[in-house]
Amino acid sequence: MAQETTGPAVVIGASGGIGAALVAALAEEGVTVRGFARSFAGADRLELTDEDSIAAAAASLTAPPQLVIVATGLLHEGAHTPEKSLAALDPAWLARQYAVNAIGPALVAKHFLPTQPRTGRTLFAVLSARVASIGDNRLGGWYGYRASKAALNQFVRTLSIEQRRRNDRSIVVAVHPGTVDTALSRPFQGNVAADQLFAPDRAAVQLLDVLDGLRPVDSGRLFDWEGTEIAP
Known part of the structure; x- marks a missing residue:
């Protein structure tokens, strides 16, 4: 990882596979990191x-964080799995996906973005997904996950505009970590090539490398683990 991120840093979702790996990777680089x-x-x-x-949680911070990462996501829960057809749509499950995948991260931004410095480079990043890309949707299905993560990407774009007025060196982005060997993806790993299934520690380092390479002009966009922009 490059040394753009010197800290302090915050990771939301620090008990998950990617979140815990991000905390460990940041700490290994000497960054002061707080996990929630x-x-x-x-x-x-x-x-x-x-x-x-x-x-x-935001009020409990003792120093303005240079980096905030929201490493959360909901794809399946209990008996609920990604919808394969219109017949599977359930309003309560759709609302739950929006609450966790879009509204929750937006509320994190509401309370954590104001804690970041008003000058200098700052980063606020959320985990999104390639399947949220409307232009890249060729297979259909997964209605709630696709739509809620697409809503998250729109939140990111809108947040980036407002945050730029507060700090013109701020960066607000969405990042796609690829398919990571965590509880979220485990039921759906059958067709993933071995070299495209990332261990959490590798995924964390890849994401941090991408974030460290971003500049304010990149704010409001979605990038994958290789730093390639994904179309909205």
Whole structure:
């Protein structure tokens, strides 16, 4: 990882496979990093669907973070799996996906972006997905995940415009980590080539390398793990 990110840093979703790996990779580089997750206790607990917990987490920071990463996502839960057809659409499940994949990260931005410095390079990044690209959608299916992550990408674009007025060196982006060997992707890894299934520690380093290479002109966009822009 390059040395653009010197810290402090915050990782939301730090108990997940990618989130925990990001915390470890940042710490290994000597960056002071604070992790939040819904499974954590006390001041380190953050539940994406509870705005009070998001606000409390932001208020507990002791220093302005240069880097904030929202490493969260919901693809399946209990009996709910990605929809293969219109017949599978369920309004409650759709609302749940939007709450976690789009609204939650937007509320994190609402409370954490104001804590970042008003001068100098800052980064606010969220995990998105290639399947959220409307232009790249050739297979259909996965209605809720595609749509909620596409909504997240629109939040990112809109946030980037407002944040630029606050700090013209700020960067707000969405990043696609590829298929990572975590609980989120495990049920769907059957057709993934071995060299395209990334271990969490590798995925974390790849993402941090991409983030370190970004500049303010890149704000509001979606990039994959190789630093290639993905069409909206």
